[in-house]
Amino acid sequence: MDLNALDFSELLQLKNDVDAEVRRREVEEKAKAKKQILEIAKAYGFSVEDVLGGKTAPAAASGRKPVEVKYRHPSDESLTWTGRGRKPLWVVALLEAGTDLDALRV
Known part of the structure; x- marks a missing residue:
């Protein structure tokens, strides 16, 4: 062709x-x-x-407990962050808007 x-x-x-x-x-x-x-x-x-090998063992069965949430979005409680790894975009946006990280602490 x-x-x-x-x-x-x-x-x-x-x-x-x-x-x-x-x-x-x-x-x-x-x-x-x-x-x-x-x-x-x-x-x-x-x-x-x-x-x-089937499904991997859940964290509870492997002896590790999930990491607790340390930060929460002030107006949308479904947005959370443990404080580990990269900052989520919503955290970055709030910080750039002048919000203090401690104000998001749970």
Whole structure:
């Protein structure tokens, strides 16, 4: 196929068609892979969870307790931060607006 022979709208349509076909085939390939994995696990008498290790243990079961929240947004209580790692964007925005970090402390 000579792409130089296509005009812009034809190229866009071709791109959309290719993207749609890639998505369709990705779904198809994932389904085939899943089927093969299940068949192999079954042939050996295992479940997929047995082979892949299942879910990781929750923090409580691993002996570690979750880190407590140290900072909370003054007007949206669903926004919290433990004080570890990078500052969330809402903390950065409030600090840039002149809010003191201690004012956000729980």
